[in-house]
Every structure is written in structure tokens, then in C-alpha cells.
Amino acid sequence: MTALDEPADDLGLFGPDSVTWRIHGTLLLAVGGLRALFLQALHPRAMAGVAQNSDFRDDPWGRLYRTGDYVATVAFGTTQEARRAAARVRGIHRRLRGRDPYTGAEFRVDDPELLRWTHVCEVESFATTARRGGVRLTDADVDRYYTEQLRAAELVGLDPATVPSSAADIADYYADMRPKLALTKDAAAAAVFLFWPRMPLRVGLAGARAGWMGVTGLAFGLLPTWARQMYGGVGLPVADRTATLAVRSLAGTLSVLPERVRHSPRVRAGLARARAAERQ
Structure with a gap:
């Protein structure tokens, strides 16, 4: 099926x-995405897979754009657009291998773990960034979001049956994973690179870098206390309150x-397709 064949x-x-759509339709998603990167990097094999196979240091903005475009396509694209985008990602991951930073053992980048x-980090x-940023989400809404996202998983x-699908499940999952991080x-x-990436040549370097560091610092401040502490950051409750006020x-x-x-x-x-559907 081509784009022209897809139902309007x-x-x-x-x-x-x-x-x-409520969570992914806000620019706070970008802050949440950076928060997810800090979390994801704490898994030794996940980070090794990125470091050994990715061009993120040479092309950080291209990598961020492609990741953001994929997330937006899965959430707001047509069914076929989402499936095609995912098929491309699976095809890339299927070919990639990494080396465990401790044992040297080879692993597949598409390992289910x-x-x-x-x-889950994503x-x-x-959800956490949106909620702390003031998006009105009840506990039931958050659980519904995690359940909806089983389609993305x-x-x-991934086998959806193996993926945490509620806030309680995710809290338990993090607790189980922490000894492996x-x-x-x-x-x-x-982490250093996230705070200080190569800036695009066509932007005002001083202003752009200051703005970027502010957003990255906010994403870091929104991390769970245990994750901030692993990076050597402040774990006091005042840091959580400050981050919440800043993101709001x-x-x-x-x-x-x-x-x-x-x-x-x-x-x-x-959004345009949704408005057109309402008018029919």
C-alpha cells in the first residue's frame, strides 16, 4: 500500500x-526524550550498543531528529506509516551487534531485554515529564497510556505480555533492573555529550548552547532520585520540587x-486528519 492508497x-x-495523543502532542515530549536518554544510558549493554553502532557524536542533531520523527510517526502517523517506520527500525537493529563492556561477550542490539x-525508559x-509539566493526567490515564504504548512496544x-503496562508494573520493573545498572x-x-554537543553551524553558538544546556539540565533534574545519584547529581527532595517548577x-x-x-x-x-474525520 502506498501513501496514496491509505484511507484519508x-x-x-x-x-x-x-x-x-495528549502526551505526545506537546513540546514537553522533547524534554521527556532527553530524560529517557539519561536513563537508557545507565544500562551497560544498552549504552554499549549505542556507543559501538551509532553516529550520535558525529551527527547528534540528525540522530535526535530521526528518533523524534519515529516517535511522532508511531503516535500520529497513519497505521501503515507507523508499521513501515517500525519495520525499518527492526531491520536496522536486526543487523547490529555489540560487545559487553565488562565481559566482552557479543550481544544482539535487538535483545528483548x-x-x-x-x-520503558521512554x-x-x-508520562512523568508531561504530568510534572502540568498536563492533566489521572493515575488511570497514566496506566491507560502505558497500556496503549504496548502497541509501540x-x-x-517485543511480546506485549513481557512489557510493564501500568505505573505499578514500571516501578517494580525499575526496582528489579537497578542492580543491573x-x-x-x-x-x-x-551524559557529558548531551550537555555539550556539537552545535549546528548556522545558529548563534552562545545563545543556542545556553538554551540547550538549560533544557538538558531540566531533563536531568526530572530523573528519578536514584538515577541522578548514579550520575553524581543531587538527590535531595528540593531538587525534585525545583525541576517540577521549572518544567511547569x-x-x-x-x-x-x-x-x-x-x-x-x-x-x-x-491532527488535520482527525479534524477532517470529525467533519465527515
Whole structure:
């Protein structure tokens, strides 16, 4: 099926009544994505797989764009767009291998444990950042979001039955995973790089770098206490309160931006299909 063959009223895997659209339709998702990267890097094999196979140091903005576009396509694209994007990602992951930083043993990048860790860090970061940023989500909404996101987990090759699908399940999952986590050299280097990446040549370096460091610092501040402490950060409750106030302030600023700035082309296309479907 080509793009021309897809039904104009195809609202994708989730649709306008989903919690996914409420969470993924805000620019706070970018902050949540950075938070997820800090978390994901604490899994030694997950971080090794990225460090040994990725071009993120040479092309950080391209890597971030491609990741963001994939997330937006799965959430707001048509069903076929989401499936095609996931098929491309699975095809890439299927070919990649990494070396364990401690044992030297070879592992597959698409190992279910690594896919599950990546998925959980991502969706928990999106939900937590949105909620702390002022998006009105009840406990039931959050659980519904995690359940909806089982569709995204299945797209990357996971058995949905093996993926945590509630806030309680995710809390238990993190508790089980923490003994396996560590701040490796690759993770520490990645964290430094997130704070100080190569800036695009066409932007004002001083202002852009200051703004980027502010957003990255906010994402870091939104991490769970145990994760901040693993990086050597502050674990006091005041740090959590400060981060929450900061992300709410950012959300207020972002809310007044025009739609063409607040939403990517993929999100705008999904919203346009939803409006067209309502008029039919």
C-alpha cells in the first residue's frame, strides 16, 4: 500500500481520544526524550550498543531528529506509516551487534531485554515529564497510556505480555533492573555529550548552547532520585520540587507558541486528519 492508497480517515494506532495523543502532542515530549536518554544510558549493554553502532557524536542533531520523527510517526502517523517506520527500525537493529563492556561477550542490539529497557525508559519519561509539566493526567490515564504504548512496544519486536503496562508494573520493573545498572565510561561520556554537543553551524553558538544546556539540565533534574545519584547529581527532595517548577514554567511558555512551532509536520498531519474525520 502506498501513501496514496491509505484511507484519508486513518487516524493511526491511537487516535484523538487516546492518552498518547495528549502526551505526545506537546513540546514537553522533547524534554521527556532527553530524560529517557539519561536513563537508557545507565544500562551497560544498552549504552554499549549505542556507543559501538551509532553516529550520535558525529551527527547528534540528525540522530535526535530521526528518533523524534519515529516517535511522532508511531503516535500520529497513519497505521501503515507507523508499521513501515517500525519495520525499518527492526531491520536496522536486526543487523547490529555489540560487545559487553565488562565481559566482552557479543550481544544482539535487538535483545528483548534491551528493547524493553529502552521502551520503558521512554514511555515512563514521556508520562512523568508531561504530568510534572502540568498536563492533566489521572493515575488511570497514566496506566491507560502505558497500556496503549504496548502497541509501540510490539512494533519494535517485543511480546506485549513481557512489557510493564501500568505505573505499578514500571516501578517494580525499575526496582528489579537497578542492580543491573551502572555508570560506565560510555554512559558518563554520553551524559557529558548531551550537555555539550556539537552545535549546528548556522545558529548563534552562545545563545543556542545556553538554551540547550538549560533544557538538558531540566531533563536531568526530572530523573528519578536514584538515577541522578548514579550520575553524581543531587538527590535531595528540593531538587525534585525545583525541576517540577521549572518544567511547569517551560510548559506555560510553550503553550503560547503558534501551532506550526508547537507541533512537528507529522503531528500537524495527524491532527488535520482527525479534524477532517470529525467533519465527515
